Amino acid sequence: MTICVTGIGIISSIGVGRQATLDSLLTGRCNIAPIAHFKTIHSDLVSAEVVQSNEQLIELLGGGLKEPLTRTALLGMVALDQAYKEARVEEQRPQRVAFVSGTTVGGMDKSEQFYLDFLNNDSKNQYIASHDCGRCSEMIADYCGHFDIITTISTACSSAANAVIFGANLLKTGRTDMAIVGGSECITKFHLNGFNTLRILDKEPCRPFDASRAGLNLGEGAAYLVLESEASALKRGVEPLCKLSGYANFCDAHHQTASSEDGEGAFLAMSGALQNSGLQPEDIDYINAHGTGTVNNDLSEGIAISRLFSKRGIPPVSSTKSFTGHTTSASGSIEAVISILSIQHGFIPANLRFRNKIEELSFVPSSDIGLKVDVNNVLTNSFGFGGNDTTLIFSKYKKE
Amino acid sequence: MGVYIKSSAQISIQNPLCNDWAVSPIIYREPYARAVECDYKKYINPIAARRMGKILKRAIAVSSSALSICGAAVPDAIITGTGLGCIENTEKFLSAMTMEGEEFLQPAYFINSTHNTISSQIAIFLKCHGYNNTFVQRGISFESALLDALMLFETGTVNTALVEGHDEMTQGYFKLLDKLDYWRKEADGKGAVAGETAVGFFLSKEEDTVKIEGTEILHTPSMDDMSRSLLKMCSDAGISLKDIDAVMVGANTDEANDAVYEAFSETLFHGVPCLWWKHIFGESFTSAAFGMYVADYILRNRVVPSAMVWKNSVKSAEQIRKILIYNHFNNKEHSLILLSRW
Numbered sequence: 001m002t003i004c005v006t007g008i009g010i011i012s013s014i015g016v017g018r019q020a021t022l023d024s025l026l027t028g029r030c031n032i033a034p035i036a037h038f039k040t041i042h043s044d045l046v047s048a049e050v051v052q053s054n055e056q057l058i059e060l061l062g063g064g065l066k067e068p069l070t071r072t073a074l075l076g077m078v079a080l081d082q083a084y085k086e087a088r089v090e091e092q093r094p095q096r097v098a099f100v101s102g103t104t105v106g107g108m109d110k111s112e113q114f115y116l117d118f119l120n121n122d123s124k125n126q127y128i129a130s131h132d133c134g135r136c137s138e139m140i141a142d143y144c145g146h147f148d149i150i151t152t153i154s155t156a157c158s159s160a161a162n163a164v165i166f167g168a169n170l171l172k173t174g175r176t177d178m179a180i181v182g183g184s185e186c187i188t189k190f191h192l193n194g195f196n197t198l199r200i201l202d203k204e205p206c207r208p209f210d211a212s213r214a215g216l217n218l219g220e221g222a223a224y225l226v227l228e229s230e231a232s233a234l235k236r237g238v239e240p241l242c243k244l245s246g247y248a249n250f251c252d253a254h255h256q257t258a259s260s261e262d263g264e265g266a267f268l269a270m271s272g273a274l275q276n277s278g279l280q281p282e283d284i285d286y287i288n289a290h291g292t293g294t295v296n297n298d299l300s301e302g303i304a305i306s307r308l309f310s311k312r313g314i315p316p317v318s319s320t321k322s323f324t325g326h327t328t329s330a331s332g333s334i335e336a337v338i339s340i341l342s343i344q345h346g347f348i349p350a351n352l353r354f355r356n357k358i359e360e361l362s363f364v365p366s367s368d369i370g371l372k373v374d375v376n377n378v379l380t381n382s383f384g385f386g387g388n389d390t391t392l393i394f395s396k397y398k399k400e
Numbered sequence: 401m402g403v404y405i406k407s408s409a410q411i412s413i414q415n416p417l418c419n420d421w422a423v424s425p426i427i428y429r430e431p432y433a434r435a436v437e438c439d440y441k442k443y444i445n446p447i448a449a450r451r452m453g454k455i456l457k458r459a460i461a462v463s464s465s466a467l468s469i470c471g472a473a474v475p476d477a478i479i480t481g482t483g484l485g486c487i488e489n490t491e492k493f494l495s496a497m498t499m500e501g502e503e504f505l506q507p508a509y510f511i512n513s514t515h516n517t518i519s520s521q522i523a524i525f526l527k528c529h530g531y532n533n534t535f536v537q538r539g540i541s542f543e544s545a546l547l548d549a550l551m552l553f554e555t556g557t558v559n560t561a562l563v564e565g566h567d568e569m570t571q572g573y574f575k576l577l578d579k580l581d582y583w584r585k586e587a588d589g590k591g592a593v594a595g596e597t598a599v600g601f602f603l604s605k606e607e608d609t610v611k612i613e614g615t616e617i618l619h620t621p622s623m624d625d626m627s628r629s630l631l632k633m634c635s636d637a638g639i640s641l642k643d644i645d646a647v648m649v650g651a652n653t654d655e656a657n658d659a660v661y662e663a664f665s666e667t668l669f670h671g672v673p674c675l676w677w678k679h680i681f682g683e684s685f686t687s688a689a690f691g692m693y694v695a696d697y698i699l700r701n702r703v704v705p706s707a708m709v710w711k712n713s714v715k716s717a718e719q720i721r722k723i724l725i726y727n728h729f730n731n732k733e734h735s736l737i738l739l740s741r742w
Contacts, residue, residue, distance in 0.1 A: 040502060041501070041502045041503065042502065099619075104514055104515060104516075106536075111494065112494060112497070112498070115494055115495070115498045116498060118576055118579075119572075122579060125579050125580065128576045128577070128579060128580055129580055132483060132484060132536070132538060132685075133515070133536040133537075134483065134536055134537040134538035134541070134685075134733075135538065137537065138538075138732065138733075141619070146620075147619050148618065148619060148621075148625075149617055149618065149619055150537070150619045150733070151535060151537040151540070151544040151547075151617060152535065152536045152537045152544075153533065153534065153535060153536070154485065154514070154515040154516055154534050154535075154536040155515075155516040155519075155532070155533060155534050156514050156516055162533055166533075166548060166551075169548075169551040169552070169555060170551070172551075172555055173551050173554045173555065175551075189497065189502070190493065190494060190497065191510075193493075193497055193502050193505050193510070194493065194505075194507070194510030194511075194513070196505075197505050197506060197507035197510055198507050198510070198511070249531050249532065249533065250529050250530065250531065250532075251478070251520070251523045251528060251529050251530065251531075251532040252529070253520075253523045253524050253526075253527050253528055253529050254524070255524070256511050256512070256517065256520060256521070256524070257511055264529065265529065268529055384516065385511075385514050385516065385517070385520065386514075386516050386517060386519065386520020386521070386523070386524075386532070387520060387523070387524075387532075388516060388519075388520065388532055388533075
């Protein structure tokens with residue numbers, strides 16, 4: 001079965017919607033600054049927040065939304081609404097539609113704000129029910145329309161990429177006719193502090209694949225992709241944006257928060273996705289790396305890329321986390337959308353702020369802003385805590 | 401192709417890693433109880449165990465136990481359902497951050513707070529590089545994990561899989577959910593008893609006594625949607641609705657919750673024996689894993705423990721060959737699992 005993407009939606013620190021995102025990618029514009037939406041003692045740690053406040057997000061959504069609302073749900077609604085409309089789901093509705101979303105923080109933004117109220121009084125009880133991740137997906141789904149199946153995946157920073165795999169399998173096994181997949185995540189004080197205790201946050205804008213890299217910047221956002229079979233897209237009269245041609249998930253099985261030295265999990269995921277797609281390493285025109293900017297990830301991932309690609313020449317590699325920050329559970333689908341934009345508009349998204357090569361690696365990332373190249377196949381990596389390694393491959397759609 | 405349950409293991413508010421519950425279940429008067437722990441030294445080196453929360457120790461124990469029962473070493477996939485993940489560590493980190501501020505936080509609670517710590521720790525413990533995933537969809541988290549596994553079997557991605565359900569219930573979180581009227585009230589003695597879930601199933605393509613015919617998850621379905629889904633599942637299994645010998649429902653004595661099962665069983669299974677499990681294993685986001693655990697026990701051992709009958713008595717346990725498990729959460733997310741004795 002040929003699986004096509006027929007709609008995309010995105011919100012991140014570099015813009016709301018595909019056009020704003022594309023403009024930022026082509027001009028090298030990013031928004032990495034001190035935390036503005038909540039109070040923290042870590043104002044020295046820069047982050048990539050979505051510019052809009054919750055109130056402004058509600059406005060974007062046309063207003064009239066009832067509390068309890070969480071920021072992850074609001075970001076998700078904005079992105080899902082765009083994808084839903086682009087694929088004309090409402091007008092040309094297939095029989096069975098699934099919504100599969102990735103998140104790890106769920107409603108933590110409200111839980112951390114109202115934790116003392118939860119314990120000491122009954123004034124904020126409605127946010128107790130909006131804490132868990134599954135509730136977040138229900139809110140996003142119910143805002144947009146009717147879904148026959150919804151479920152939520154939480155594998156930390158690979159959540160959204162795993163949602164893509166689950167959705168594709170729903171289509172392949174004939175369980176649904178369409179699957180809208182991706183993830184949503186806002187920055188919370190909880191995981192800002194969590195990552196800070198692990199000492200992997202950079203005080204400067206992050207420098208993925210640079211010798212001087214010193215950690216990641218947290219980002220936030222949401223992105224969703226509408227997946228359906230080619231037959232379904234043609235029947236509904238919706239033009240495919242590209243194909244999802246391969247995917248794989250493997251486990252590094254090494255450490256809860258660190259990647260193995262030889263990047264075994266990453267190597268298995270990339271090899272598995274290539275095998276699943278029927279493509280060869282030399283067919284890949286661009287690698288959208290996980291590239292968090294931590295010392296450990298970029299070296300481990302870089303070694304895995306070298307192991308798999310160096311024989312025939314390593315294609316351009318970049319980490320677009322240098323634009324969006326690390327959007328954690330949403331990063332898999334945010335970077336999938338960026339990969340799709342690179343296919344559609346024929347360019348390599350830049351790896352910003354690169355200066356010096358990592359000594360142990362045989363390649364440097366692609367740092368030219370708006371580099372025009374014909375892109376047929378993009379491989380995108382998402383790696384989560386616990387060595388949860390997922391690779392997706394998107395390809396240019398050509399009518400067969 | 402079929403998918404079969406090769407083995408299973410559980411830790412719960414009943415005695416651990418055994419089936420004492422079938423003969424002499426522990427009855428709880430209070431709505432809050434924690435799981436009966438097993439001797440973890442048998443499964444985990446004590447130094448490693450000290451760093452692990454309860455939910456992780458239980459996960460390692462049920463995984464090891466399920467694998468050793470059928471003599472398997474490493475599965476092709478590890479897939480977990482968990483409504484709340486490692487909530488004990490989440491609470492500890494949140495509480496420290498709220499009470500003591502952001503200055504003095506330690507990484508340990510954070511590292512072990514993410515939902516997928518469970519699946520990852522099992523993978524690290526078993527040195528399993530295979531597919532690894534975690535589902536967190538409230539009351540159908542386990543069924544989502546099961547569905548993921550069945551799709552991997554169908555697409556030829558795996559030959560075996562470890563599918564698990566895990567949830568812990570801390571005193572703190574119990575109290576928060578009590579504010580939302582989740583639990584049994586003393587006044588009328590009606591409502592759910594909280595439970596903790598740690599269940600592991602080793603699934604394989606290799607034939608065994610109990611076959612998983614199918615599973616479905618449904619979002620806000622009408623009775624028509626339910627019935628259509630059920631008929632599709634039956635036809636895929638080559639059976640008709642009347643071949644289903646018993647229905648296991650997620651009733652828990654909460655009136656609004658149970659009314660959904662009443663309507664379902666009256667409409668589609670009039671007079672068919674209905675069984676339940678949540679009064680014995682308690683309610684949690686992944687309690688449905690016990691539904692499958694109990695149904696597997698009944699089919700495998702050809703016995704229906706009398707405590708498990710909800711309504712319409714069972715004439716002969718011998719004749720129960722197909723069991724449908726029906727579970728819902730807040731009447732929003734619904735699930736069906738069909739098992740048969742093969």
